[in-house]
Amino acid sequence: MANRVVVDPITRIEGHLRIEVVPENGYIKDAYSSSQMWRGIEVILQGRDPDDAWMFAQRICGVCTTVHAIASVRSVENALNLEVPYNAQMVRNIIIAAHALHDHIVHFYHLSALDWVDVVSALKADPHKAAKIAESYQNWRLNGASVFKAVQDKLKKFVDSGQLGPFANGYWGHPAMKLPPEVNLIAVTHYLQALDFQRKADQAIAILGGKNPHIQNLAVGGVSTAINPNNEATLNMERLYYIKQLLEEVRDFVHNCYLPDVIAISAFYKEWLQYGRGVDNYLAVPDLPQDPKGETFDMPGGTIFGGDLSTVKPIKRFGDEYFVKNVVENITHAWYKGDWTRHPWDEETVPDYTGMPGGYVDPNGKYSWTKAPRFRKGDTYVPMQVGPLAQVLVGYAQGHKLIKKYTDDALDLLRTVLTTIGESADGVDINALQSTPGRHIARAIRAKVLSDLALKQWEQLVDNIGRGDLEIYNPPSYPKGEIKGCGFHEAPRGTLSHWTVIENGKIKNYQAVVPSTWNSSPRDDKGQRGPYEASLIGNPLAIPEKPLEVLRTVHSFDPCIACAVHMVDPEGNEITTVKVL
Structure with a gap:
């Protein structure tokens, strides 16, 4: 397999x-x-109390923090047909929005920008020229020649010391890097500033959730965040207004720095708008519920097939049969026993690690711990791309007011920057987002929308408290016999769903179909590639020994293979024993 990179x-x-x-x-x-x-949380949950499931489930990941907890309680609530008090919905919504803002900021600046930004090149920049360039495409209060000069001096000390810290490993000087030194300096400066603003979003989560990562305030039927405007030990007006201040500061950064930066960098890499499309079937679920039953939402969901926005079909509510009945997973190329395609409620989780003979993927064998989720389209099942791009396209196709406005604004700015730097803006429309840079642009658009909606949820919560409603919890009651539930959440990386089968008040089966399972899936029984695999085909690869272009497209999905895992010994030996509860 010498021809493999x-x-x-x-x-x-x-x-x-x-x-x-x-x-x-x-x-x-x-x-x-x-x-x-391999995570293995599904196995750990069997036989446990459904009220406790979310505490275990959110340990699936230490980066996604809140999302598995949210999807888990929703799955149990769906099984019980349990309504959630309005205040609890708003508290959850603020946490969801704040977490997404934190996640999107971190993803662009700290996890993927270095695929496009040559940090060392920033040492050659003219700080005054950098200030003028930044002023041409954004109105950010922390720009300025003196700010850029200070960062350049700090960076020079790193380089002179031989210790680049977080910038130590990168393909600096790679021929695929093409930003001017001044734009590199702007990006490095905002990389450092973003550390502070993602922290502010985290603070809002911690105030409401008790801690972060892994919030402590959820409950099946609501939240445990006691509300009393006149009590210092509860969620009172002082804490609420501090949360508002934090959200406003994050909104300022997203509107005036983050999104314009993404647009500017995308403009300098215009040729990449033709790379990375891959799977062009899109799936998103609605989120930020606006009522106790989860029948109206502030963020849209639905499907699009073949990249054609006219095919959009909405997913309207929790328990929507269009979603619940049409999801399956296939394990033809995944390290589990069998070769089946099943609905999540009917799955089993039996690991069967067979390795990779020869040291490389065998296209005809099993080669991943990730299953292959698929969605019904007519008489067959097809791969779906999930993530911010899916939600933006679904929302745009349905005429969602904020998504349509901010997407059109972003595309206008992209065309303006392209013209300014002497590039043609021909063909730059909504379809240009179906690309590697397009996923970054869509994520920034989603962040901009959520930064507005986070404050809307805050206002609705405060208004409802002002009317004297302090209810936060509706206690669950488990019937005898078997019930099934599906809880979904549009997480920062895309559509997340937890599937619960409860029998006589205990968990009989549990499955989590996560965003990176949809996107990183191996081929299925029909040979259909998952989104990562499909998006890489046709991409340039200038230097196989330095595969920067591979990182660019894979990182644009914001992969999360999850940290809460079992360690597996191929020989079947026990590695360690961990006691839980």
Whole structure:
């Protein structure tokens, strides 16, 4: 397999992901995505109390923090047909929005920008010229020649000391790097500033959730965040207004720095708007519920097939049969016993690690811990791309007011920057988002929308408290016999769903179909590639020994292979024993 380029593990993500590509004449001919970790939480949950499931489930990941907890309680509530008090919905919504803002900021600046930004090149920049360039595309209060000069001086000290810290490993000087030194300096400066603003979003989560990561305030039927405007030990007006201040500061950064930066960098890499499309079936679920039953939402959901926005079909409510009945998973190429395609409620989780004979992926064998989720389209099941791009396209196609406005604004700014730097803006429309840079642009658009909606949820919560409603919890009651529930959540990386089968008040079966399972999936029984694999085919690869272009496209999905895993010994030996509860 000498013609394979292997990146293992892909860094600046959560978990261990292995990507193999087949290069040919400077481009990628084929690709394989192999998740090298197994979580095993589904097995741990069997036989446990459904009220406790969310505490275990959120340990699936230490980066996604809130999302598995949210999806888990929703799955149990759906099984019980349990309504959630309005205040609890709003508290959850603020946490959801704040977490997404934190996650999107971190993803661009700290996990993927260095695929496009040559940090060392920033030392050659003219800070005054950098200030003028920044002023041309954004109105950010922390710009300025003196700010850029201070960061350049700090960076020079790193380089002179031989210790680049977080910038130590990168393809600096790679021929695929093409930003002017001044734009590199702007990006490095905002990389450092972003550390502070993602922290502010985290603070809002911690105030409401008790801690972060892994919030402590959820409960099946609501939240445990006691509300009393006149009590210092509860969620009172002082804490609420501090949360508002934090959200306003994050909103300022997203509107005036983050999104314009993404647009500017995308403009300088215009040629990449033709790379990375891959699977062009899109899936998103609605979120930020506006009522106790989960029948109206502030963020839209639905499907699009073949990249054609006219095919959009909405997913309207919790328990929507269009979603619940049409999700399956296939294990033909996944390290589990069997070769089946099943609905999540009917699955079993029996690991069967067979390794990779010869040291490379065998296209005809099993090669990943990730299953292959698929969605029904007519008489067949097809791969779906999930993530901010899916939600933006679904929302745009449905005429969602904020998504449509901010998407059109972003595309206008992209065309303006392209013209300013002497590039043609022809063909730059909504379809340009179906690309590697497009996923970054869509994520920034989603962040901009959520930064507005976070404050809307806050206002609705405060208004409701002002009317004297302090209710936060509706206690569950478990019937005898078997019930089933599906809880979904549009997490920062895309559509997340937890599937629960409860029998006589105990968990009988539990499955989590996560965003990176949709996107990183291996081929299925029909040979259909998952989104990572499909998006890499046709991409350039200038230097196989330095596969920067592979990182660019894979990172654009924001992979999360998850940190809460079982360690598996191929010989079947027990490695360690951990007691839980």
